[in-house]
Amino acid sequence: MNSVFKALSDPTRRKVLELLRERPMTAGELSAQFPVSRPTMSAHFNVLKEADLVDAERRGTTVTYRLKLTVLEDALLGFAQVFGFKLPSSKEDQK
Amino acid sequence: MTFNRIAASATGATVLISLAALGKLGAHLGVIDADMASRLIQIAIGLTLVVFANGAPKQIGRPRASFEAEGRAQAARRIAGWSLTIAGLIYAGVWVIAPVALAAPFSIAVVATGLTVTVLCAWNACRSRSADLAG
Numbered sequence: 001m002n003s004v005f006k007a008l009s010d011p012t013r014r015k016v017l018e019l020l021r022e023r024p025m026t027a028g029e030l031s032a033q034f035p036v037s038r039p040t041m042s043a044h045f046n047v048l049k050e051a052d053l054v055d056a057e058r059r060g061t062t063v064t065y066r067l068k069l070t071v072l073e074d075a076l077l078g079f080a081q082v083f084g085f086k087l088p089s090s091k092e093d094q095k
Numbered sequence: 096m097t098f099n100r101i102a103a104s105a106t107g108a109t110v111l112i113s114l115a116a117l118g119k120l121g122a123h124l125g126v127i128d129a130d131m132a133s134r135l136i137q138i139a140i141g142l143t144l145v146v147f148a149n150g151a152p153k154q155i156g157r158p159r160a161s162f163e164a165e166g167r168a169q170a171a172r173r174i175a176g177w178s179l180t181i182a183g184l185i186y187a188g189v190w191v192i193a194p195v196a197l198a199a200p201f202s203i204a205v206v207a208t209g210l211t212v213t214v215l216c217a218w219n220a221c222r223s224r225s226a227d228l229a230g
Contacts, residue, residue, distance in 0.1 A: 021173075023166030024158070055155055066158070067169060071149045071180045074173065 004073055007051035008080045013044050017053060017077055020067040027063040107143055114139050134190050137202065141187030148179030171220040175213040182209030
């Protein structure tokens, strides 16, 4: 559950989950929506995967992400969006 | 993964059956009244529905043919999960507070509504897919 809170604490990751709510998207499509570098986006995707909030499927060179939220996680995402909660950033996040 | 699901279901079933047996035994021994025993098992059934409905949207299965089909299936799973979770919470809540005569029909109506919403969403997702194939 800690990994879920960590994943939901970042606005970029929350926005990724919001985008995936519409339909699955490729890593390229998702990255194009944010003004951050690809490695940074890749790190965000890894956090979401570790928390088991998204499913990643590789086909050739394309990675497609699908949303994988329980009702509780969905509700937490909604709460996080409304109240914008943010955990204190860890050293790992600052790297 | 499949083994985990079977184990979780078997554990859930065992807990429910044990609770029902304990309730019956408690009522027989006069520790609790028959109404309370019946309420306990109904509350457990409601909470079981909550647990399974909560996890339903996470069971995404294999990828669909297109992103649009996947989006529709995802929306259907999400609405089904929410409607059944809320139905389960109301079901359990009704059995906590309402008189038995009212709780029985009301709780059934709530779960039936949740199931109807789920079936309609699944049907709508399938119908949209048929329309896509025809178009």
